[in-house]
Amino acid sequence: MPRATSQRRPRRKGPAERPSAPYVFSRLAPVQTTPVYDTYWRFAVERQAILLRRARGAPAPWTKDPVLLRHKFTNAYRAADRVSQFLIAHVIYQGSAQADEVVFRVLLFKLFNKIETWELLQQRLGELSWRRFEASQYAAILSGARAAGTRIYSPAYIMPSARSAFGSAEKHRNHLALIEHMMRDRVTTKITKAASLGGVYATLRSYPSLGPFLAFQMAIDLNYSPIIDFDEMSFVVPGPGALDGIAKCFSTRAGLNEVDIIKLVADRQDAEFQSRGLTFEPLGHRRLQLVDCQNLFCEVDKYARVAHPEVQGLSGRTRIKQVFTPKRELLKLWFPPKWGVNEVLSKQLQQVPR
Numbered sequence: 001m002p003r004a005t006s007q008r009r010p011r012r013k014g015p016a017e018r019p020s021a022p023y024v025f026s027r028l029a030p031v032q033t034t035p036v037y038d039t040y041w042r043f044a045v046e047r048q049a050i051l052l053r054r055a056r057g058a059p060a061p062w063t064k065d066p067v068l069l070r071h072k073f074t075n076a077y078r079a080a081d082r083v084s085q086f087l088i089a090h091v092i093y094q095g096s097a098q099a100d101e102v103v104f105r106v107l108l109f110k111l112f113n114k115i116e117t118w119e120l121l122q123q124r125l126g127e128l129s130w131r132r133f134e135a136s137q138y139a140a141i142l143s144g145a146r147a148a149g150t151r152i153y154s155p156a157y158i159m160p161s162a163r164s165a166f167g168s169a170e171k172h173r174n175h176l177a178l179i180e181h182m183m184r185d186r187v188t189t190k191i192t193k194a195a196s197l198g199g200v201y202a203t204l205r206s207y208p209s210l211g212p213f214l215a216f217q218m219a220i221d222l223n224y225s226p227i228i229d230f231d232e233m234s235f236v237v238p239g240p241g242a243l244d245g246i247a248k249c250f251s252t253r254a255g256l257n258e259v260d261i262i263k264l265v266a267d268r269q270d271a272e273f274q275s276r277g278l279t280f281e282p283l284g285h286r287r288l289q290l291v292d293c294q295n296l297f298c299e300v301d302k303y304a305r306v307a308h309p310e311v312q313g314l315s316g317r318t319r320i321k322q323v324f325t326p327k328r329e330l331l332k333l334w335f336p337p338k339w340g341v342n343e344v345l346s347k348q349l350q351q352v353p354r
Helices: 035-055 066-070 082-092 099-112 115-125 135-147 171-184 187-193 197-205 212-223 240-249 258-267 269-275 290-307 342-349
Strands: 250-252
Touching: 035 066, 035 240, 035 269, 035 290, 066 290, 082 099, 082 115, 082 212, 099 115, 099 171, 099 187, 099 212, 115 135, 135 171, 171 187, 187 197, 197 212, 240 250, 240 258, 240 290, 258 269, 258 290
Parallel strands: none
Antiparallel strands: none
């Protein structure tokens, strides 16, 4: 797999970072859960088991769960998803490790969030770099793809058009203008000087059309790179799906807000698995992080539409749109080298669990 072409910077811990202190809440008793909360943990175990069965080369089907067999769900670990895996291996850790270039590549990839769009631009332009970036050149390629009926955006996120800020009727032209504006505004310097993951988020949030959810997702993606290295247990922003999932899991939150809830479940994960007699097989030594627990709330919201139709969320949605289509190729997992997971995971995948 690819490796960074330069040494990463030493980790900087700001005042908002709390990597070693557990999250403790003095009033847990009034918090009341629903049956969906139990499903949250069972879903996490089975979704992770599916991933590892695939990575070990087991044949399909990888589960007996009828909902997971029929519908598409993201992985328990965000970084293990197909798009994140591509971003890590082929966008962040391929090409120049110079900070400006890494930031440019992440912004370019994430604003479209579609592997095929990245590959199209690479095929037509070769190496994608800030040093050689011409917005009009990129825009012409993407306009041509759209005219041919090709979707250039992933349906995973609803991307604001940024028309009010940049004026074009074509969304992709506005997003290319946004990238250029951010790079010329020295966003890389602001990111690398940030004292915390929350500071990176605040920097991204200050730019047009980057709302709370998208800015947080970008901050996490940049944190996969060698240019910053903050603790993922230090900061989280709940997305709309996670808010729905939390509403379904808790009938009473006893004054805890959604961020508190995510921190609480992340801190209690070992006890929650153990109390249910569940065995969760992590990625090497890496426990579920705040962003992973946030994502799991989003996924259990979808799962509960079928498994617990009587439990209402905030959105009122009642069905799961995406159907699961199994891919037969062997799944190869690779994570940021700074995590120290890859070698441990390689040995782990050679072992068949009992």
